[in-house]
Amino acid sequence: MTLYRPIGQKEYELIRASEFRAFPPRLAAQPIFYPVLNEGYAIQIARDWNTKDPASGYIGYVTRFDVRADFLSAYPVQTVGNNTHQEYWIPAEELDQFNQNIVGLIEITSEFHSPTQI
Helix, strand or coil: CEEEEEECHHHHHHHHHCCCCCCCCCCCCCCEECCECCHHHHHHHHHHCHHHCHHHCCEEEEEEEEECHHHHCCCCEEECCCCCCEEECEEHHHHHHHHHCEEEEEEEEEEEECCCCC
16 A cells, blocks of 8 residues: 655655665654655645744655555554545554565655745
8 A cells, every 4th residue: 555654854864764664763752653645645744834844854755655555454544634634543662563564665756845944
């Protein structure tokens, strides 16, 4: 199953360090990892939120990656707004298992920069 994830600069660097094979561990204040189901939703977050966030380095990237559907079947899809705002909530302590179920590499499909930070 193809999923997407909006990320900032620091997370991008950690993914690159994994040779685009894994997402980094969550921070203590981040109890869930939330990959999203459609690219439009990921673009919205990367473009509209990450580019305004100092913790994201004022940069938003969109990642695309495939995950084994049988692994994801253990997690219900969460709708967090309208029906295009759908995501999985993976507990932080299960992120290693999630990473082991990524098929292929994590790709960057879009990149957004804050116009005030260029």
